[in-house]
Amino acid sequence: MSDLEAALAAGRLAALELQRETITLYRPGDDGFDWGSGTDTPGPATAIYSGPARVKPAAQSRGEEVDAGEQNVTLREYTVSVPWDTVVSTQPAVGDLMDVTASPDARMVGLRLWVTGVQYSSTATAWRITGEDRS
Template sequence: MSALDAVLAAGRLAALELQRETITLYRPGDDGFDWDAGTDSPAAATVIYSGPARVKPAAQSRGEEVDAGEANVTLREYTVSVPWGTTVSQLPVVGDVMDVSASPDARMVGLRLWVTGLQYSSTATAWRITVEDRS
């Protein structure tokens, strides 16, 4: 093991200790419409990852107000870190959804976030996903 590998292993262990939230990252299914019944039929979501994560506001995030339909929405950017060695059946894409299901900060439970970007690096201590809160 090289010196760099040893430092990365220690950093990844330390990053894992900071991952105190539990999240579920999923891809919503395509909704359909039942013409006979006249109702929407939501499709099942595909779970991409469920487990520990660190959810923290992005360093430069100050919130941006935008119009969404007839409502004002404030976009806030977060960085979500999941364990570096996480394997998934499919990579997340922009538009996937992330829900916070548990956190030491009870105010974060129920937070819904949308994936806006992914970061990859062989020298990172965690796998980072850029998300936004659209509330």
């Protein structure tokens, strides 16, 4: 094992120790219309990943207020790190959703993030996905 490989292995192990949240990453299904009730019904979601993650505000995230329809929304950026060697059958894409389902910080449970980017690197210590809180 080269020095680089040894350093990456140590870094990936350390990154795993920081992944204290549990998330579910999924692709929402296409909405359908229920003619009986006159409402939209969400289609079945496609599960992409469920497991440990580190969820933290992005370094430069300051919150940006925008108008969405008739309400003000504050956008906050987060970086979500999952184990580097995670294998998924469907690659995450912009518009997928991530829900925090467990955390030592109970205030994070229920946080929903919209995927805004996915980063790949053979020298990373974790697989990083950027997400946006739109509350």
